[in-house]
Amino acid sequence: MQVEIVPCLSDNYAYLLIDEGVCALVDACEAAPIRAALGERKLTAILSTHHHHDHVGGNEAFPGIPIYGHRSDADRLPGLNHPLDDGDTFQLGPLRIRAHHVPGHTLGAVAYEVTPRVGPRWVFTGDTFFLAGCGRLFEGTPAQMFTSLHRIAALGDEVLVACGHEYTASNLKFAAHAEPDNEAVRARIEAVAKLRANNAPTVPATIAVEKETNPFLRAADVATLARLRSEKDNFR
Numbered sequence: 001m002q003v004e005i006v007p008c009l010s011d012n013y014a015y016l017l018i019d020e021g022v023c024a025l026v027d028a029c030e031a032a033p034i035r036a037a038l039g040e041r042k043l044t045a046i047l048s049t050h051h052h053h054d055h056v057g058g059n060e061a062f063p064g065i066p067i068y069g070h071r072s073d074a075d076r077l078p079g080l081n082h083p084l085d086d087g088d089t090f091q092l093g094p095l096r097i098r099a100h101h102v103p104g105h106t107l108g109a110v111a112y113e114v115t116p117r118v119g120p121r122w123v124f125t126g127d128t129f130f131l132a133g134c135g136r137l138f139e140g141t142p143a144q145m146f147t148s149l150h151r152i153a154a155l156g157d158e159v160l161v162a163c164g165h166e167y168t169a170s171n172l173k174f175a176a177h178a179e180p181d182n183e184a185v186r187a188r189i190e191a192v193a194k195l196r197a198n199n200a201p202t203v204p205a206t207i208a209v210e211k212e213t214n215p216f217l218r219a220a221d222v223a224t225l226a227r228l229r230s231e232k233d234n235f236r
């Protein structure tokens with residue numbers, strides 16, 4: 001599977017998953033850059049991670065395409081025609097897709113685990129699990145976010161995480177504040193700074209790297225996660 005990262009809006013990422021004639025899109029953030037990235041290819045499906053406009057604003061620009069999202073978002077996710085329940089699996093050509101319901105950022109958030117016939121597994125996490133961070137709790141509770149992050153982390157150390165925004169550098173700044181003695185965080189800050197200096201994306205990262213450097217994943221319990229989340233909300 002070839003994964004093409006499509007920068008959209010100010011700091012969103014959409015993803016094209018390309019394999020044996022399949023071309024699936026994770027999050028139709030906005031139409032124009034996605035159309036440009038598609039070129040001559042035809043879109044096979046849209047996998048929407050959650051209902052926020054900066055993730056679904058382009059859904060209706062691609063009529064006639066299967067659009068997947070969580071069943072509970074039926075009334076607010078534009079174009080949703082393939083509602084999913086937790087654990088649903090389906091096949092797009094060579095790609096095995098598994099939907100994980102991961103409430104926290106929103107109540108209908110879905111992470112898509114993608115297993116290609118060849119190559120590593122990926123998980124597309126929207127605004128629930130960010131590299132070195134986690135999404136704001138707009139609708140869910142700290143307990144829901146805790147469970148959702150750990151569910152994603154349990155997919156396996158080698159799995160590649162691709163999230164909905166380029167927030168890694170600022171997340172790592174907070175990670176260094178939360179865990180000043182974490183050497184892996186310091187090393188990652190340097191690596192990420194080099195990437196960003198070349199305007200390169202920091203996605204994806206392995207779950208193994210996240211376990212070492214993501215303070216929200218390292219939070220031992222829900223109370224710690226809740227404290228970190230509220231500290232981060234006020235962190236500059």
Ligand SMILES: [Zn+2]
Nearest residue numbers: 050052105127
């Ligand atoms: Zn969002």
